[in-house]
Amino acid sequence: MNPLENEPLTPENAPADFRAGFASFVGRPNAGKSTLTNALVGTKIAITSSKPQTTRHTIRGIVHRPDHQLVLVDTPGLHRPRTLLGQRLNDLVEATLSEVDVVGFCTPADEPIGPGDRFIVQQLALLGRTPIIALVTKTDKVGKEKLGEHLLSVAKLGEELLGEGGFKEIVPVSAVAGHQVESVDEVLSRYLPLSPPLYPAGELTDEPETVLVAELIREAALEGVRDELPHSLAVVVEEMSAREDRPEDNPLTDIHAFLYVERPSQKAIVIGKGGARLRDVGSRARASIEKILGTKVYLDLRVKVAKEWQRDPKQLGRLGF
Numbered sequence: 001m002n003p004l005e006n007e008p009l010t011p012e013n014a015p016a017d018f019r020a021g022f023a024s025f026v027g028r029p030n031a032g033k034s035t036l037t038n039a040l041v042g043t044k045i046a047i048t049s050s051k052p053q054t055t056r057h058t059i060r061g062i063v064h065r066p067d068h069q070l071v072l073v074d075t076p077g078l079h080r081p082r083t084l085l086g087q088r089l090n091d092l093v094e095a096t097l098s099e100v101d102v103v104g105f106c107t108p109a110d111e112p113i114g115p116g117d118r119f120i121v122q123q124l125a126l127l128g129r130t131p132i133i134a135l136v137t138k139t140d141k142v143g144k145e146k147l148g149e150h151l152l153s154v155a156k157l158g159e160e161l162l163g164e165g166g167f168k169e170i171v172p173v174s175a176v177a178g179h180q181v182e183s184v185d186e187v188l189s190r191y192l193p194l195s196p197p198l199y200p201a202g203e204l205t206d207e208p209e210t211v212l213v214a215e216l217i218r219e220a221a222l223e224g225v226r227d228e229l230p231h232s233l234a235v236v237v238e239e240m241s242a243r244e245d246r247p248e249d250n251p252l253t254d255i256h257a258f259l260y261v262e263r264p265s266q267k268a269i270v271i272g273k274g275g276a277r278l279r280d281v282g283s284r285a286r287a288s289i290e291k292i293l294g295t296k297v298y299l300d301l302r303v304k305v306a307k308e309w310q311r312d313p314k315q316l317g318r319l320g321f
């Protein structure tokens, strides 16, 4: 119990049995990692989309509880490296995973265990002592019987590939229906070390605001685009500043951002007929950015073609990968 019920927790007043540490969700694209992160954190921080592989940056959401603090590192989907970009994503995943206290392996209840899942669990087996919890996501999409079968095959997969009894625990959860979200938090927090809180109360993410803003623009730009744009679209916020001469109680943030695509044909898709689509992307992105920043926003979006940027190290560096 926190003796100072109404005071914010600090390293000084945190109870001696307080736990704090890092957890990471891995799983194939669309497994529901971002949605679960959002459900746990309670605010839209990680980026969700119905298209695979939208999570490019390592975005942390922080779950604050009276007896623990769970810092979530949202990694991009582990997958077989195909391009340089893929290799870099995997390096990023590995670097992230070696630093966390517990890993949540997400596998959706409505899809059979596939080669992608096996590949990921094989990689996780290399992590050594890091405890791995299986999270069976999207349970609202299946009936009891199918869920039972899925839980069994997940248990088998763990025993086969992880050894020593397999997954430490298996937790079914639906982030959308709000079932068992608290159990996920409770189970993960058991594996955190005794430690005072690592971040001040109320802090949700330590990503710079420009990264969050770029992710929100990227999410808006991908929405409803059917082809393979996810791998071909990068967003860079060139400038973000408070407009001068604004009344103190009504500030405005100016944001100038570039959307990079690989081909002129993709540029046309992003912009749309007569610029209609880009305007729509702009207004949706602006609405979500205003929510996060808490100010009015002027958003200027430009689309540029950066050929084959996925394979070019110089371009990748410039785009922040």
Ligand SMILES: Nc1nc2c(ncn2[C@@H]2O[C@H](COP(=O)(O)OP(=O)(O)OP(=O)(O)O)[C@@H](O)[C@H]2O)c(=O)[nH]1
Residues within 6 Å of the ligand: 027, 028, 029, 030, 031, 032, 033, 034, 035, 036, 047, 048, 049, 050, 051, 052, 053, 054, 055, 076, 077, 137, 138, 139, 140, 141, 173, 174, 175, 176, 177
């Ligand atoms: N019905 C249902 N749908 C879900 C649930 N969780 C996620 N989804 C949906 O599944 C899709 C993928 O979810 P994300 O959270 O973006 O998946 P992700 O694993 O972060 O995906 P990547 O960023 O591509 O790795 C989205 O359309 C979500 O709305 C759930 O509990 N129930």
